Amino acid sequence: MTPLKSPSNPPSETHPIEVRDVTLSYGQRIVQDKLTFTVQKGATFVIMGGSGCGKSTLLRHLIGLHKPAAGTILRDGHDLWHCDMKTQHQIRQASGTMFQSGGLWSSMTLAENVAFPLEEYTNLHPREIRELCQVKLALVGLAGFENFYPAELSGGMQKRAGIARAMALDPKILFLDEPSAGLDPISARRLDELIIELRESLHTTIIVVTHELQSIFTIATDAIFLDSATHTMTAQGHPRQILQDTTDQNLIDFLTRGTGKTDRQKAICPESIQLQSALSSSAPSSC
Amino acid sequence: MIIDATRPGETILMPEGDWLKQMQIPRIGDLALPHDTKALVLDGARIRNWDTMLLAFITRLEQYAESNAISFELINIPPGAKRLLDLTKSTSNKLEPPERKPDSFLATLGNKTLQAAKSFASVNRFVGELVMTLLKFQVGLARTRWSDIWRQIALAGHMALPLISMIGFLIGLILAFIGSIPLKMFGAEIFVASLVGIGILRLMGPVMVGVVMAGRTGAAYAAELGSMNANDEIEAYRAMGLSPMETLVLPRFLALCFVLPPLCIYADLLGLAGGMAVGIFYSGLNRTEFLRQLSSTTTLNDLFVGVFSGFVFGVLIAICGCYQGIRCKKNSTAVGQAATSAVVASLICMVIATTIITILCVILKI
Numbered sequence: 001m002t003p004l005k006s007p008s009n010p011p012s013e014t015h016p017i018e019v020r021d022v023t024l025s026y027g028q029r030i031v032q033d034k035l036t037f038t039v040q041k042g043a044t045f046v047i048m049g050g051s052g053c054g055k056s057t058l059l060r061h062l063i064g065l066h067k068p069a070a071g072t073i074l075r076d077g078h079d080l081w082h083c084d085m086k087t088q089h090q091i092r093q094a095s096g097t098m099f100q101s102g103g104l105w106s107s108m109t110l111a112e113n114v115a116f117p118l119e120e121y122t123n124l125h126p127r128e129i130r131e132l133c134q135v136k137l138a139l140v141g142l143a144g145f146e147n148f149y150p151a152e153l154s155g156g157m158q159k160r161a162g163i164a165r166a167m168a169l170d171p172k173i174l175f176l177d178e179p180s181a182g183l184d185p186i187s188a189r190r191l192d193e194l195i196i197e198l199r200e201s202l203h204t205t206i207i208v209v210t211h212e213l214q215s216i217f218t219i220a221t222d223a224i225f226l227d228s229a230t231h232t233m234t235a236q237g238h239p240r241q242i243l244q245d246t247t248d249q250n251l252i253d254f255l256t257r258g259t260g261k262t263d264r265q266k267a268i269c270p271e272s273i274q275l276q277s278a279l280s281s282s283a284p285s286s287c
Numbered sequence: 288m289i290i291d292a293t294r295p296g297e298t299i300l301m302p303e304g305d306w307l308k309q310m311q312i313p314r315i316g317d318l319a320l321p322h323d324t325k326a327l328v329l330d331g332a333r334i335r336n337w338d339t340m341l342l343a344f345i346t347r348l349e350q351y352a353e354s355n356a357i358s359f360e361l362i363n364i365p366p367g368a369k370r371l372l373d374l375t376k377s378t379s380n381k382l383e384p385p386e387r388k389p390d391s392f393l394a395t396l397g398n399k400t401l402q403a404a405k406s407f408a409s410v411n412r413f414v415g416e417l418v419m420t421l422l423k424f425q426v427g428l429a430r431t432r433w434s435d436i437w438r439q440i441a442l443a444g445h446m447a448l449p450l451i452s453m454i455g456f457l458i459g460l461i462l463a464f465i466g467s468i469p470l471k472m473f474g475a476e477i478f479v480a481s482l483v484g485i486g487i488l489r490l491m492g493p494v495m496v497g498v499v500m501a502g503r504t505g506a507a508y509a510a511e512l513g514s515m516n517a518n519d520e521i522e523a524y525r526a527m528g529l530s531p532m533e534t535l536v537l538p539r540f541l542a543l544c545f546v547l548p549p550l551c552i553y554a555d556l557l558g559l560a561g562g563m564a565v566g567i568f569y570s571g572l573n574r575t576e577f578l579r580q581l582s583s584t585t586t587l588n589d590l591f592v593g594v595f596s597g598f599v600f601g602v603l604i605a606i607c608g609c610y611q612g613i614r615c616k617k618n619s620t621a622v623g624q625a626a627t628s629a630v631v632a633s634l635i636c637m638v639i640a641t642t643i644i645t646i647l648c649v650i651l652k653i
Binding site: 131 | 616
């Protein structure tokens, strides 16, 4: 087999994402301050927090769409804003993004949407690209929708197609902005299943922005909580662990839907645990 | 890839090493499978690294086996790949696409005809609603804010002045140049003033203002209302019991009707100035001569016909822009199409209107 295009290897012992003392701001208004955390390889890292706390802003900074006001964001050991164009290009290529509303190109069919990055960044034969598009769309449950335009799909289907396009190049990092927001519970659960499956099968590092509690407890292996009151992150860890350990009332309220500490167990033991354990072993777990 | 065809009727494929997108995946034809293959087995024990390209290859093999009535079996496939393959076939995850049949010629023709009839009816309905809203506005029943109307007048009016100034002046200049060359041959340069006067006042002034406004304001109306439609902003008005005709369309319509006539007069003045500049500096006329000739050959009727044309163009541009915006579908391509359609429809309507006005003027000897 002949190697075609291959991205340069990142320096070893690096994390997919390292955030060091980062400040996010819009002009003079500071959205989040003193953010420091690391995303481990193969993790499903959830950025959680209430509406307007800066979750999506942080995600856009991690993707490299915005430059942080202060601090450093390292992607595979490289600072996107202080590295050469080639490295920058390779790093961007190694990640896929699903935007909140799918972000699909409305003038293209779903197959064309998924094929576009493959055509741009690989030397694959059109037939292979077509087959890959079919596989990707089948993975998100959209087999047979290849020739549909985004406008012909529902919101949930557009999100699925958005994930298929984000996965087009089998990226090492997948950024998902509110994947289950606005979906019915069954579609949201299927999307959670898909996220878990992608992590476990392809070992993709997945960064998810969400405030859906069910999803957070189901998919997250690591998480941070952004507090809109203090404008900084107040916790990092597995959501269940955070809930066990924290004394921060804002965080407890967020993770228990404002019902307080007494309901912790209820919050952390919904069917999310069953889903996770059903996927990892087939034995059902009880709360 | 190792191909083991030692057993009669059975071929075992053993892919080796990395199966990634950076590699070239073999085609079925290149595998040279024995013709008597009745069973195909893919043994994945030697696969090292893989991505979805492996899934595409397995899917390709499956389809080949199915179409050639060959049994297909997967063994020792990496567990992750197996799970993803199962996911692609999972019925609980799969959504069924609606059936789509290509239409026959007659069906297509019928659909197109019905579509054209529907479009015509929908334009009529839109104009009818607009007329009703205008009547409501006249008796003070429409929920149209004056602040909206003033804002639209400002956007369509004085903000268009720089563009109108440049185009008006240059059109007068061009018209005078074109006329002065043949007129000079007959020693009749003085008639440049008549040519510019009648040409600008009756036709070129209003038409150029119309073209500029169709491209600048008509397209903006279509794009703005189309984007609002895509974001459900128009539905939000309806949900509150407010008519988008009163809140969105009428201010834009009134603004263009109000703004076009003065803009025409302004463009006329600049066009005449452009013509006079050529008359004085190129044809050697003096200012008094030019103005005397202009006043003796042009009448106020010429100005009125031009201003009336401008008003009609304002009505047409507003209707085309707002109609295309309101009926726009909810995606970004449709917004672009709406803007294009608004400009094209405005220009066509303007040409037709100019023809009708010209014929009427000839008949009525205006």
